[in-house]
Amino acid sequence: MDTAARLLRLLTLLQSRPDRPGPELAERLEVSTRTVRADVERLRGLGYPVHATSGVGGGYRLGAGAALPPLLLDDDEAVAVAVALRSAGTEAAISALTKLQQVLPPRLGARVRALQATSAAVPGPDVDPDVLGEIARSCRDHERLRFDYRVRDEAVTSRDVEPHRLVSTGRRWYLVGWDLDRADWRTYRVDRMRLRTPGGPRFEPREPPDGGFTGFVTRGVAEVLWNYRADVKVHGSAEEVAGLLPVAWPVTALGPGSCLVEAGADTPHDLAVYLAALDRDFTIIDAPELREAAAQLAHRLGQAGSR
Template identity: 40%
Template sequence: MLETSARLLRLLSLLQAHREWSGADLADRLGVTARTVRRDVAVAVGLRTAAGQGIDGIGETSVRALAKLEQVLPGRLRRRVGALNAFTVPMLRGPLPSSVDPAVLTELANLCRDAERLRFEYRDHDGTPTRRSVEPHRLVCSERRWYLVAWDLDREDWRTFRADRITPKPPHGPRFAPRTPPAQDLAAYVSQGVSTRAYASHAVVRLLVPLEEAAERISPSAGTLEPDGAHACVLRTGAASLDVMVIHVMLTGFEFEVLEPAELTEAIRTAHDRLARSLARAGESAPRTPESAGRTRATRSGSGAAC
């Protein structure tokens, strides 16, 4: 890892010191194969995409150097990388996910750019494959996954697809007239979809902490956050059931107030009673020690004196 990092820094240095390099020249200077240079260039272009999201620590000089990397790419590949940058919407600041085949991502980005229909096989959460035909609009990336926002031609509605479950089935086409997107803020739209709409149970909860503090712990894939004054925020989220929702909200670690649904308050009360009974049984079955026995006698003595 250190060797690769050092080579990338050396690559950036060479690009800043010279206006143009051929792939062969760079390979000779770095002491690696042309294939390794192409791989390093792809990694650095990914860093450029991250730089475009406002990642701290990448200065103006480095951004200029990263931009030069695109000049090393052949025209066709440079156009594909440009499409990936232009048609990707970041859901948050953070490292880009890497579990999706880059070839799939660039193919999806190109189809978004060219307004060309996409045919693909899609695996749902239990692995069942289906054939889909859509009009792709944008890619949205979160801290862990890539999503495709597209108009589903069979269902006649907007849908969000996980890119790692997509297997393109060309030939694609024909071209289409782009539709008005489902929301102006596609990052928020996808966040709400994957964190709330995808689940059977939904909830709205006021967290008694500032939005910035809650955002450090709650990712967009776990729920959407809205400001509610200077010292609170509203969380909209979903879960498989209300019982799971209770655990989900508790694990935020914040004080909260349930806004809706009322059934969630009842589920919390039921969980509270169950935990109280469990604690009571734990106290009854705890082994008695001399110290605990002494505390019990002292308590009883104090109670008698008070009477």
């Protein structure tokens, strides 16, 4: 292959795995290791930070640079990125999607349009990427955040928080932090936060709340979404069952063949219907209202089946 094609192939190989030995790259490109070294220098000249390591396990690694160089995506990756950007719906995502669509080959553009035409996403509130970035930096550097927070009744309160983790539920971003005034863990919707400057001093990270940061957010979201909740033992692996349930239903493995589900719905009847639709055996734990609703549903279905 010519030099330009070889450079693109080399860049693809470096992006697909963190470390690549020189002899392996030479074999894949069907050139000598000397040519690989020359091509690496060409990539560096184009702004790609390619780091070299010596020794028995030495090779090349593509690092992070001061500026963002162009990325190479295969067909499936390009389609996945386009669909994800379309689903995000933010101004920055739409801008990035526009740039990507301009360079997509016709065959990939048709795949993206087909997916967009036959799928839908539940939109969430727009989140300023600069705010997300600042919160993420504070979590990483263990620096306190001060911000105004708009609660559900539209009242605005001032918060002084030790930020620990950002969690996305697919529709919304949440910050899990230790509220200094309340001396307890709290969850904050990022779209309701307005950061104040300057922030606060550094802090020592705390042990995560029970269930971890993701579990803490999931339980909090469930408490807001549903009026009725119950614990149910479902027969099936936690991984399999979790794939069938709403994201806000925490799932805890009890063994290789069963798991505990903290389920929720507006009414016991609605929850009974949903659990029946899973087509999995389950046991209701200490929830008499759900047991009664399940018995009524079973009786109704039994009558319908006997007619």
